[in-house]
Amino acid sequence: MFYHLHNNFMKRILFVLLTVCSLSATAQEYKPFKVNVSLGYAKALGEGLSGGFLFSVEPKYGLSDNFDLGVRLETAFIARGVTVTNGNTYTGNAGSFGSGLLTGTYLIGNGKIRPFVGLGAGIYSIGSSETFTVTEGQNPPENVAFTSDTKFGGMIRAGIKTGHFVAGVEYNAVPTTALKLSNTTIDSKNAYLGIKVGFDIGGGRL
Numbered sequence: 085m086f087y088h089l090h091n092n093f094m095k096r097i098l099f100v101l102l103t104v105c106s107l108s109a110t111a112q113e114y115k116p117f118k119v120n121v122s123l124g125y126a127k128a129l130g131e132g133l134s135g136g137f138l139f140s141v142e143p144k145y146g147l148s149d150n151f152d153l154g155v156r157l158e159t160a161f162i163a164r165g166v167t168v169t170n171g172n173t174y175t176g177n178a179g180s181f182g183s184g185l186l187t188g189t190y191l192i193g194n195g196k197i198r199p200f201v202g203l204g205a206g207i208y209s210i211g212s213s214e215t216f217t218v219t220e221g222q223n224p225p226e227n228v229a230f231t232s233d234t235k236f237g238g239m240i241r242a243g244i245k246t247g248h249f250v251a252g253v254e255y256n257a258v259p260t261t262a263l264k265l266s267n268t269t270i271d272s273k274n275a276y277l278g279i280k281v282g283f284d285i286g287g288g289r290l
Contacts, residue, residue, distance in 0.1 A: 115287050116146040120250060122282025126160035126181070129275045136161035138278055142187065146287065149194070154187040156204055156239075160256075162276055179211035181276070183256070185239055197246045204239035208258045210274055228263065230272050235259050237274075248287070254278040 119141065126138040138161070144154035160181045185206035192199045212232040235258055243252020258274035 117144075118146070118152075118284045118287025119143045120154070120282055120284050122250065122280040124278055124280030124282075126162050127277040127279065128162045129273060129277060135276065136163070138280070140278075140280065140282075144187075144189070144284075144287070150191045152187075152189045152191070154189065156183070156185045156187050156206075158183045158185075158278070160276060160278065181211065181258075181274070182209040183207065183237075187239070187241075189241070191245060197244055199244050200242065200252070202241040204241070206237070208235050208237045208256070208274070209233075210235065210258070210261065228265065228270060230261055230263060233261055235261075235274065243280075245284075248284045249281075250284060251281045254280065 120143075122140045122142075124138050124140075125135060127135040138158060140156055140158035142154045142156040144152040146152050160183075162179065162181055183206060185204035187202055187204035189200050189202035192201070210230075210233045212230060237256060237258040239254050239256050241252050241254040243250065245251075254277070256276050256278060258276070260274060261272040263270050263272070
């Protein structure tokens, strides 16, 4: 009986040791620190608006080979516009949208080509607009300009990673800016889509 209990105990100890070794080996398959650098196109989602160039830098730390925490710092150039309650749309010159988001990204699988999905949340800094002349029905024209603004927003992303190369699409959900005039309300849409390609500096598997 003692031999039987001793044998079971040794088997359990061996199982725990093998499990710890396996986890240690997995933990050493990746380098946790990396910095993503990406370029792309910022597509404005408001009616009649146009997008432009974007640039982002995102330091990331891998909690595992499949999950990264990061800080995305991005500048996007988007033509800011306004939509009046009657449906008229006015488009201005491109202005900068800056953002700083905390991000979480999950990489699926362990193959050479790895899909990923992710979320982010943080602060968006929206640049001021040029002056618009808004005409509403029989009312006299009014000159309108949106000042710079800061809003809390979120981001969802999806894409693929192969080696150090990364390509993805990000939807930036930024609240609309509304401005009430004497006889009407005008909106400036701030949400935009980012289509990006880039690469990770550092990181990767050992």
